Amino acid sequence: TQLLEQSPQFLSIQEGENLTVYCNSSSVFSSLQWYRQEPGEGPVLLVTVVTGGEVKKLKRLTFQFGDARKDSSLHITAAQPGDTGLYLCAGTHFPNNAGNMLTFGGGTRLMVKP
């Protein structure tokens, strides 16, 4: 069983602070996605990383895929209350027409206080 360990589980910070969320595994993934989910809604895809060492930026969010494609991190600069939500990492193996599935981390619940 491939597991994705996400840390921390909970994070409560003040507006303007920086934070990093980690996603670690002993398995190699062909790609890794980060999602954000709000209560009562489905996860919304933020980014996909596929190359070891890849770094992607989305405004104040920076995503990194580890060189060995076993881990990833999400860094948020100058967090805002609108960033509040559940952040999920999910890994995939061999995406092709033969089938694919997402293995999810346990999630990081972020609260940004004004």
Place this chain on the structure above:
Amino acid sequence: KAGVTQTPRYLIKTRGQQVTLSCSPISGHRSVSWYQQTPGQGLQFLFEYFSETQRNKGNFPGRFSGRQFSNSRSEMNVSTLELGDSALYLCASRRTGTLSSYEQYFGPGTRLTVT
């Protein structure tokens, strides 16, 4: 382009009953996956369908089943409901055969409560 739609959004059932949930993928997406989300177990993969065939199955009992139609719409069925089946059931679709086929897009989910 319309996103993934799921119906119904909320459902209350009694133990022992069965339930059918529906999912319409994004236009052009031929793969549909189903996930169960609970506070204790998080998001867990149920199964994936592509071209009306089940391609992958997660570690769930046979009471959980699904199917896909020729228009890529999918349904999942849970028979003999148990209290532990209470969860948010999420459907996700993806485009296959392209570089972006890693990416899965989720619907809003169906909140199932079993009493």
